[in-house]
């Protein structure tokens with residue numbers, strides 16, 4: 001696996017790959033790699049000749065109260081994991097090169113970025129779309145893979161790709177979970193033992209709603225109740241939101257039809273870790 005830090009070197013390398021008619025597959029991450037990230041690499045390898053993963057803890061997508069400084073950065077372990085999973089090139093740029101002192105350009109998707117995650121984390125998605133666009137302009141991928149785990153992020157990026165006519169195909173890959181249902185996340189490492197024991201309830205609530213839907217329940221209110229009943233039994237976390245929304249507009253639905261996203265964010269009481277999860281009913285994202 002080749003590790004590249006320099007932006008210009010990465011661009012030249014990718015332009016050469018394109019000239020040689022190689023199909024470039026790309027997985028952007030913030031590192032602290034787990035099996036969820038590695039599954040994206042696996043997916044991208046099936047759709048490309050050369051797989052590129054980036055590791056960049058993007059400061060512009062953290063709001064001031066968040067864990068930017070504490071965010072785990074186990075770079076050497078990440079390199080081993082990426083290489084074992086068959087990653088061809090790891091792009092690991094320096095923050096000062098991505099955002100030099102006089103940096104002043106941002107890209108913002110409208111409307112859907114103000115909801116769910118965007119409602120409590122203003123400017124988060126501007127940080128996400130800005131870094132994704134910059135990385136696309138450095139890596140020139142034919143295909144990029146994002147996880148359904150961050151469903152709104154994937155939808156926002158898809159919207160930017162469409163609205164700005166970016167020549168990249170997007171794949172949204174399924175959420176990888178622990179055997180007890182907890183969605184893998186780099187932030188799971190912050191949980192106390194008690195929080196970790198209780199955290200699978202986050203998915204249990206979603207799963208109960210999914211079962212009720214499979215049995216024919218189409219009322220958003222009733223599905224919401226399935227979830228909140230489980231969350232009210234938790235002693236170590238509280239739901240910040242449970243949203244049942246149209247999977248494209250992210251507008252709330254009352255009676256389910258078409259593709260529906262049920263997205264949740266929960267805050268743990270001790271570590272203050274914020275975990276998100278979701279399911280999609282009536283189709284795929």
Ligand code: AMP
Pocket residue numbers: 028029030031035036037039040145146147148149150173174175176177183184185186
């Ligand atoms: P992050 O490093 O958190 O920015 O995530 C990088 C990519 O990995 C994003 O596309 C995430 O949606 C995806 N991802 C994170 N956790 C999981 C998971 N448990 N399963 C699948 N993909 C994931």
